[in-house]
Amino acid sequence: MSIHFGGKKVKEMYWAGRKVKEAWYEGKKVYSSGYPLWVLGKDYSKGDMVTVDIYGDIYRFTALVDHYSTSDSKPFFGNMSGIYWGNNLKIN
Structure with a gap:
């Protein structure tokens, strides 16, 4: 935003x-x-950046491809997250 x-x-x-x-x-x-938090049920474009709380630490991820977010595509946690997200960087 x-x-x-x-x-x-x-x-x-x-x-x-x-x-x-x-x-x-x-x-x-x-x-x-x-960067905004990752959201389930949203269209993401290649290059979009989101943040995800991973066990109390905040990480930033960059979308590798255009996609619609599902539980399988959630950065780090989703079964197929590596196809959709890359460049994870701890920011706190």
């Missing part, structure tokens, strides 16, 4: 000198500085 200002994408946002990681409005996330 991104915010645009003057036609340009906002990559970092600060409030009172501190970097904002997420912003919420009326119960909905309206800004995130990180």
Whole structure:
């Protein structure tokens, strides 16, 4: 999810000198500085990046091919995740 200002994408946002990681409005996330969480039942395109919690650590994965997400394609956990996702990188 991104915010645009003057036609340009906002990559970092600060409030009172501190970097904002997420912003919420009326119960909905309206800004995130990180990659989105992987979601079941979503179309992903080659190159999309998602995050997955693997036993308390957060990892980023990159889609290798266009696909519709199923439990078998979930990064790390899915039986066929290696076909759909690569470049796993621990980010915390």
